[in-house]
Amino acid sequence: MCLLFFVSQKIHIRMALASDVCGFCFKEPVFGFCENCNISLGVSCFSNHTKIHLFTSHIVFPLDNSENETCLSVPIEKDIHEQKCQQHETDPQSFYCGRHDATICGRCILADHMTCKDEIVDLHITKFDEQKANALLGSLNEIEGEIKDLQVRVDRNVKQNDECRASSIDAIKDFRKKIDLRLNQLHFEAEQSTERKHKENMNSLVELAKICKDVSLRIQMRGEKIEELSKKKQERHLFVYSKKLAIEIDEIRTAIKQSNFKNHITKFTFKEHPTLENILQKTILEIGTLQEACDGSEELVDDTHASLTGTPEHADESCARKITQPKNFTSGNQPPGKMTVESYPEIVHIKYKFLTGQQSGTPEHADESCARKITQPKNFTSGNQPPGKMTVESYPEIVHIKYKFLTGQQSGTPEHADESCARKITQPKNFTSGNQPPGKMTVESYPEIVHIKYKFLTGQQSDGKMYKALTENVHLPYSVNGINVCRMLKLAFQRKLMFTINSDGAIVYNGIKLRSTDYEMTEIDCTRLTTQLKAKGITMADIDTNDEFWGTVTVD
Structure with missing residues (x-):
């Protein structure tokens, strides 16, 4: 029974020492224990703990883990109060000091434990029944079950973590393939455009080269003809031929002038797309972002206007963290809505979203978004612009504005089923119309x-x-x-x-x-x-x- 009591005390301390590092600095391994703080201590924290004014009265003692493990694992042949004291081998260890978690003898009390008299228990009169033993065994079994469950969850999370890494890497590679495919397509189109421009220049130059060759051949033939007529002394024939040749020379000179006029090429060089280069070099800082799941989500939902009975029909797509308000906080008339916070490199993106709703005592306002109403001056001039929506979005280096008009009907005019805000072209009365399909x-x-x-x-x-x-x-x-x-x-x-x-x-x-x-x-x-x-x-x-x-x- 005495040994069972001693083991139970060891178990309680072990449960308090669930961590294998210091409970203060969380760095050093466990060396001692503070009974008042109920926390394990490293070597440095153990030596300095009682030096702090707040902890001067605390009871601290070192832990000898090897001896404790041995005490709990050696074969048990006789009860602990019948065993000899480790310091005084002639006396049995008949007492237990709770302050120092040690079994001692009477001589130990006189030597080292006089201040622990309130924490000393006589093991001869100690009783520890089977019910308490069963309770301890139940605690151990419960802890063992929790550890097994924890290990199963850890193993499952390790597997899921590996799957997340594999799927993310595959997605990154697939996305890279899409980018490469598009860039290869643009690369091919740029090369094709270069080839077409080069071919246009070459066609013109080849044509001019042919003209030059033909003119040179004609000049050579005419020269040979004149030499032949001169040698044969055919002066009359030479006179007639010279007249024809003078007209032909004028034609040749005109052709040369035209060729000189056409003898040029359209010079071309490749110029990088400025927007694409700026996006790749400056705007885009990463190929994508890792979207984290429920853990760590910072989406906040305000449902204080909803009924507390039952489950509200709030279509929240993510794991929302509920914020507990103090009892006496001041509440305004803000309608129910959602605030979503997302973190990106260099920026934090906040999105507020409000659904269509109805105020108490006011007609329903069918506004799809949380739109800011602009108050016009009393005497402003209004035109005949139809109802529509203007959306402004800010991006790096540009501000994007979108105007949207839905199909509508003017007062006194038939309905015009135009899908977009198209400009109507007024045709003359007698213009010709073909059979082009819609x-x-x-x-x-x-x-x-x-x-x-x-x-x-x-x-x-x-x-x-x-x-x-x-x-x-x-x-x-x-x-x-x-x-x-x-x-x-x-x-x-x-x-x-x-x-x-x-x-x-x-x-x-x-x-x-x-x-x-x-x-x-x-x-x-x-x-x-x-x-x-x-x-x-x-x-x-x-x-x-x-x-x-x-x-x-x-x-x-």
Whole structure:
């Protein structure tokens, strides 16, 4: 029984010493124990603990882990109070000092434990029944079960951690492949553009070289003819030939002048895309971010306006941390909403979100977002702009503004089913309209080029025959001539003169030849288009050169 009591005391201390490092500095291994603080101490903290004024009365003692382990693991042949004292081998260790966690004899009390009399227990009169032993065993079994459960969870988290690393690395590699694929595509297109420009110059130079060769051959032949006539003394023949040759020499000189005029190339060099270079070098600081799951989330949800009975229907997508407010805090009239905080390199992003709601005693306000209302002065002038929304977003180096208008109906006018805020073009009364099917023309402006996209969906003609869908891309030079040609093309598209349907049910160009795909049309192509558009009745006089050329035109 005495040994069982001693073991129970050891177990209680062991449970207090769950950590193998100092409970104060969390660095040094455990050397001693403070009974008042109920905490383990390292060597430095143990020696300095009682020197601190606040802890001068604390009871500290060193721990000999090797002896404790031996005491708990050696075979038990007789009870502990019958064993001899380690310091006084002739006396049995009949007492237990709780202050120093040691079994001692009577001589030890007189020598070293006189101040511990309140903590000394006589092991001869100590009783420790089976119920307490079973309780200790139950505690040990419970701890063992918790350790096993913890180990299972640790193993599972190790596996999940490895899976997260593997999946993240695979995702990074896949994303890199997408970036490389797009860059390779852009690289190929840039090389193709270079080859096309080089070919254009070479075609012109080859033609001039052929002209030079032909003229040289003609000069050689005419010279040989004159020498032949001179040798034969055919003066009359030479006189007639000289007259013809004088006219031919004038023609040759004119051809040489024209060749000199054409003898030039369009010099070209590759220029990096400034936006792409700036994004890669300065704006983008990482290829992506690691999105962490529930642990560590800082999404805060205010549901103080919701009912406390039952579970609210709050569609929160992440693990939200509930904030406990003090009892007497001041609350305002802020509506229910959500605040999300995300951390990125160099910035902390905060997002506030409020859903549509209704105030007490006020009509429902169907506002999709937390919009700031702008108070207008009393006498401001109002135009006929339809209802819409303006969104402003800030990005590095640019401010993006988006205007959005939904389909609506003006007062006293039929409903206009236009999907976007499209500019209506007023046509002259007697303009010619073709059989172009319904479609859409979108014009976008980029550095050095104007991109035009024509899009037609599959449809049915008036005679019941079907026609196939078509998407065409055209690139014009970003110049005064190119922009004006773009305006005329928009007008031709509006008048349904750009395309027609052939006998095979395919949508084709209607007498206006555009170079599609990736080819960038030149100024010469723009001049040719101007002539073709004039044949369709569209000239510079029909367009407004001050009007915006970009946007979307939809033809029904």
